[in-house]
Every structure is written in C-alpha cells, then in structure tokens.
Amino acid sequence: MKSLFDELSQNPPDPLFGLNAEYAKETRPFRANLSIGVDIDRPNTAPSIFPVVKKVEKEILEEEKTKTFLPIAGMPEFIDLAGKLIFGPQVSDRIVGLQTLGGTGALSMAGEFLAGEITRSICLSSPTWANHSGIFTKTGLELEAYPYWDGQRVPFDRIVDYFRSVKPKTAILLHPCCHNPTGLDFTREEWKALSDLFLKRNLIPFFDFAYHGYGNGLNEDRLPIDLFMEAGHEMFVAYSFAKSMGIYGERAGALFVVMQNTRARERVTNHLSAIARAVYSNPPRHGSEIVARILGNAAHLKEWEEHLRRRREGLNERRRLFGERLVGEVSEKYEYVIRGRGMFSLLDLSPEQVMRLQNEFAVYIPRSSRINIAGLFPENMDHVIKAIKAVHEKK
Numbered sequence: 453m454k455s456l457f458d459e460l461s462q463n464p465p466d467p468l469f470g471l472n473a474e475y476a477k478e479t480r481p482f483r484a485n486l487s488i489g490v491d492i493d494r495p496n497t498a499p500s501i502f503p504v505v506k507k508v509e510k511e512i513l514e515e516e517k518t519k520t521f522l523p524i525a526g527m528p529e530f531i532d533l534a535g536k537l538i539f540g541p542q543v544s545d546r547i548v549g550l551q552t553l554g555g556t557g558a559l560s561m562a563g564e565f566l567a568g569e570i571t572r573s574i575c576l577s578s579p580t581w582a583n584h585s586g587i588f589t590k591t592g593l594e595l596e597a598y599p600y601w602d603g604q605r606v607p608f609d610r611i612v613d614y615f616r617s618v619k620p621k622t623a624i625l626l627h628p629c630c631h632n633p634t635g636l637d638f639t640r641e642e643w644k645a646l647s648d649l650f651l652k653r654n655l656i657p658f659f660d661f662a663y664h665g666y667g668n669g670l671n672e673d674r675l676p677i678d679l680f681m682e683a684g685h686e687m688f689v690a691y692s693f694a695k696s697m698g699i700y701g702e703r704a705g706a707l708f709v710v711m712q713n714t715r716a717r718e719r720v721t722n723h724l725s726a727i728a729r730a731v732y733s734n735p736p737r738h739g740s741e742i743v744a745r746i747l748g749n750a751a752h753l754k755e756w757e758e759h760l761r762r763r764r765e766g767l768n769e770r771r772r773l774f775g776e777r778l779v780g781e782v783s784e785k786y787e788y789v790i791r792g793r794g795m796f797s798l799l800d801l802s803p804e805q806v807m808r809l810q811n812e813f814a815v816y817i818p819r820s821s822r823i824n825i826a827g828l829f830p831e832n833m834d835h836v837i838k839a840i841k842a843v844h845e846k847k
C-alpha cells in the first residue's frame with residue numbers, strides 16, 4: 453500500500469548540527485571538531501557546566517516547590533534581571549520582554565511579529581549564522597543581505613552604501629559582538645554612524661545577542677545596545693544564555709522590544725504572547741530559574757562574571773596563538789584572525805579544501821570555512837595548522 457510519506461522530500465543536513473553528528477563517528481586519533489559553536493575545556497568533550505550553575509541547581513532541587521506552568525511570557529524575575537543585564541539597571545517601561553526558547557526562539561518570534569505587523573523584509577549580514585536565513589524565511593519575511601566581508605575585513609563603506617539604498621522600515625539584523633561567522637565587529641564610531649543612518653532612514657535595528665561576555669567583557673559587549681538606546685531607537689534584541697552561562701540545552705533566551713513610549717506596551721506583549729501560546733504555550737522553567745538565581749544574587753553573579761571572564765580570556769589567548777601561527781606558517785592574510793573576537797573566524801578555503809581537511813586530516817569545519825576557535829587546544833593545534841597548511845599548498 454502506498455504510504456503518506458513515500459513522496460516526502462529530504463532536506464539537506466544542518467550545516468552545523470549535521471557536521472557535529474558526523475564528527476561523533478570519527479575515530480582517527482588526530483582529529484579536531486571545529487564545527488558547532490560550543491566552548492569546551494578539552495578536545496573531544498562536551499561543554500562543562502559552570503560551577504555556579506551546579507550550585508544554583510542544588511538550591512533549585514532543595515527549594516523548588518512546584519513544576520506548574522510559567523506565564524506565557526515567561527518567568528517575571530528572569531525577564532526583569534535579563535533586561536537589567538542587557539539594558540543596565542534603568543530598564544524602562546518602554547521595553548517589553550518575553551522569555552523564549554533560546555536565542556533562536558526569540559529570533560523566530562520577533563520575525564513572525566515583524567512579518568505579521570510591522571514590515572515585509574529583513575536584511576541579514578552576508579555572511580551570517582547558518583540558521584538565520586532558515587528562521588526568517590519561515591516567518592514569511594523577504595530576505596536581503598548586506599555585504600559584511602571582503603576576504604580580509606568588514607567593508608564599512610559598502611555597508612553604509614547598502615543601507616542608504618534599502619527601503620525604509622526594513623529590519624536590519626546586527627550582531628552586537630563576536631560576529632558569527634567572521635569574528636569581526638564594528639568599531640564604536642561605526643556603530644554611531646549606523647545609529648545615525650538608521651534613524652535618518654527609518655530602519656529597524658534588530659540585535660542578535662548570542663555571545664554576550666565572549667567579546668571584550670559584559671559591559672563592553674553591550675556598547676551598540678547602549679549607543680542605540682541613547683540615540684532613541686525603537687528596536688529588537690534577541691538574547692541567548694546558551695553560551696554566556698554555558699546552559700546550551702536549557703534553551704534560556706529572551707526577546708526584548710524597545711518602544712518610543714509606553715502606549716503600545718500591552719499590545720506588543722499581547723501579540724508576542726499569542727505567537728508563543730500557539731507554538732509552545734509557555735516556556736520551560738529550569739533554565740530561567742538558573743539564570744534568575746545567578747543574576748539575582750550578588751555572590752552568584754560575581755562568581756559567574758569571574759568564570760565567564762576566565763573563559764573569554766582563555767579563548768582570546770587561543771585565538772591569538774592560532775592567528776599568529778596562521779600568519780607565520782600559512783599566510784599573512786590571516787592577520788584578521790588575531791583581530792577577531794568570540795568563537796569564530798573565517799578561513800579563506802574553498803568547499804573542496806574544507807572537504808580535504810575533513811577527509812585527509814579529520815579536521816571538521818563547515819563548508820563556509822568557518823572555524824570554531826573554542827575547539828583548538830595545545831593538543832590539536834599543531835595538527836590543525838599542518839592540515840590547513842597542506843590544503844593551502846595544493847589549492
């Protein structure tokens with residue numbers, strides 16, 4: 453008998469999760485997983501749990517009294533504290549916040565809201581995180597792309613030219629720090645220029661804040677949000693605690709909408725809540741409980757900031773070592789790797805060279821040739837450099 457599913461098409465594997473699953477089957481002794489963006493302590497391990505997270509989980513186990521539903525918009529303490537973390541202590545009534553299923557949930561919910569009520573199109577950086585186009589295509593927004601990479605640097609003049617020509621009320625997706633995949637961010641002056649231009653042209657800033665604390669520091673990484681707030685923008689911020697607290701699988705994210713005044717506060721909350729209710733009803737408790745307990749307790753907060761600082765500094769140091777070896781042993785053009793921040797950098801490799809890295813050297817990076825620096829260690833650095841050198845030599 454013919455099945456309902458006989459004609460079902462097949463989507464390609466996810467460029468990051470698919471590759472990660474492929475790597476799990478890899479057995480060669482010299483291997484390196486530089487694919488998905490997770491921060492690990494040793495090669496071939498899963499990300500460890502921050503000690504302060506373990507501590508508050510013990511509290512939760514002892515003190516939690518119910519597993520009842522959270523409100524549709526999420527846990528109020530979590531939203532309040534996450535808002536203070538992102539916007540500073542003076543979070544105002546002009547900001548509406550909702551707990552979401554990770555940063556992806558926030559992006560998707562904002563995308564659906566934008567498409568339904570506010571605008572027709574969203575402009576993504578080219579290149580950008582592999583999942584952005586999938587998320588926003590599903591929401592029905594038309595996708596556009598602004599140039600973000602010229603092979604060595606961020607071509608700011610071309611970006612400005614591009615934004616001068618997009619339609620007013622286009623949403624512009626921005627990475628406030630640790631741009632994924634280039635690792636290169638705008639300078640303070642460039643952010644200021646963009647802020648002025650967006651106000652002049654009536655463009656909608658939409659920040660995807662997924663690597664808070666992994667760039668230059670918790671306060672430093674908020675710079676563009678602070679600048680855009682000061683300038684009086686209405687804007688969107690999608691936030692993820694996956695990396696900054698190492699709670700990847702708890703799906704603790706938030707969406708904030710900044711409005712010019714409080715008039716539409718109830719209606720914005722109402723629309724976003726309706727989207728959440730129809731998709732997953734209300735968000736999960738555990739991740740938000742962890743976050744609220746850390747951000748809401750001075751000692752826990754300090755411990756978290758300290759741990760995150762050590763992770764950031766360790767990552768930046770590995771980036772420096774790797775970048776210097778690339779420059780010294782492979783090509784001077786890789787100087788930009790040293791200048792980058794966060795987990796990622798782009799190598800200038802073709803898809804064929806990327807496949808050679810995988811087939812001949814068991815070094816796994818996505819076809820975009822993005823490399824996750826958090827997967828590099830003294831134990832595998834020589835092997836990775838040797839592999840990159842070899843595929844460069846025989847282009």
Ligand code: LMR
Pocket residue numbers: 468469487488489490581582583632
């Ligand atoms: C990445 O870019 O590797 C991370 O953001 C993980 C993911 O969900 O793709």
